[in-house]
Amino acid sequence: MENHDIQSVIEGILFASGEPVGINRLSLVLGTTEESVMEACRQLRDKYVYEQRGIRLVFLDKAVQLCSAPEYADIIRLALETRRQPQLSQQALEVLAVIAYFQPVTKTYIEQVRGVDSAYTVGLLQDKGLIETCGRLNVPGRPLLYRTTPAFLRTFGIASLDELPQLPDPESEVQFQLTTDEVPPVIEMAKIAAEAEQRSAGTEK
Numbered sequence: 001m002e003n004h005d006i007q008s009v010i011e012g013i014l015f016a017s018g019e020p021v022g023i024n025r026l027s028l029v030l031g032t033t034e035e036s037v038m039e040a041c042r043q044l045r046d047k048y049v050y051e052q053r054g055i056r057l058v059f060l061d062k063a064v065q066l067c068s069a070p071e072y073a074d075i076i077r078l079a080l081e082t083r084r085q086p087q088l089s090q091q092a093l094e095v096l097a098v099i100a101y102f103q104p105v106t107k108t109y110i111e112q113v114r115g116v117d118s119a120y121t122v123g124l125l126q127d128k129g130l131i132e133t134c135g136r137l138n139v140p141g142r143p144l145l146y147r148t149t150p151a152f153l154r155t156f157g158i159a160s161l162d163e164l165p166q167l168p169d170p171e172s173e174v175q176f177q178l179t180t181d182e183v184p185p186v187i188e189m190a191k192i193a194a195e196a197e198q199r200s201a202g203t204e205k
Contacts, residue, residue, distance in 0.1 A: 006030060006040040011066075020063035020150045059159040060150040067154070095121045096130060100152070100164060104134050104145035122146065130155065 009030060014021060023041075027034045041064050045057040048069075056069050068076050088096065095118050098110050110118045125131045129151040136142040153159065 006032065006036065007044050010037070010040055010064075011044060014057070014064060014066040017065075020060045020065040022063045024062070026064075058154060060153045061160045063150060065150075065154070091118075091121050092125060096125060096148075096152070099125075099131055099146050100148050100161065103147040106137055106143040106145060108143060110146075 010026060013026065013029070023034050023037050026037045030037065041057060041059070045059075047053075048056050054069050054072055055066050058065055058067055094114055095110055098113055099105055102109070107118060107122055110122065122131070126133075129149055131146050131152065132149050133144045134147045135145050137145055148161070153161075158164065
C-alpha cells in the first residue's frame with residue numbers, strides 16, 4: 001500500500017472512531033509496520049498544521065486521535081452550544097499529580113501523601129475520564145489501583161507521560177510560580193507532585 005493510501009485509510013479510521021486508536025491496531029489492519037504507521041501519522045499531523053486545517057492529529061502514548069484545532073475551540077463551542085469545561089480544583093490537581101507521577105497507586109497511598117480523604121476527588125476524576133482503575137494491589141483487601149488515561153494526556157497537551165516535567169529537587173533553588181494563569185497545568189502538577197514526594201518520604205505503597 002502506498003504511503004498516500006496509508007494516510008487516507010488512517011484518516012478515515014480515526015474520523016470514524018472518534019476515539020484514540022492504537023498504533024499496533026492500525027499496523028495490524030493495514031498490514032504494514034508500526035514505523036510506517038507512525039511516519040504516516042507524523043506526515044498527516046504536519047500536513048494539518050501546515051495547511052491550517054480545522055482538525056489536528058495528536059499522539060497519545062501509543063495511540064493517535066483526530067481532534068479539532070485548539071485555536072478554533074471558542075467558535076466550535078459556540079456552534080455546538082457547549083460550555084467551557086470548568087478548570088480542575090487545587091484538590092483535583094493534587095490527586096492527579098500523585099497518580100500521574102507515581103502510578104499505579106491506591107486511594108490509600110494518595111490519602112497518605114495528601115493527608116486528607118480523597119475518595120470524592122478520585123471519583124470525580126474518574127467521572128471526567130482522566131483516571132481509571134488498572135487492577136488491584138496484591139495485599140490484604142486487594143485495593144484498587146489507579147492510573148491516568150489517554151484523556152489525561154489530551155487534556156494536558158502531552159503525547160506521553162515521558163513529557164511530564166521533571167520533579168524539582170526539593171533542595172534546589174528552582175521555584176515554580178503558581179500565581180499566574182500563564183503557568184501550564186503540568187508545571188503546577190510537577191510542583192504539587194514534588195511536594196507530595198517530599199511529604200511521603202519513607203512511605204510505602
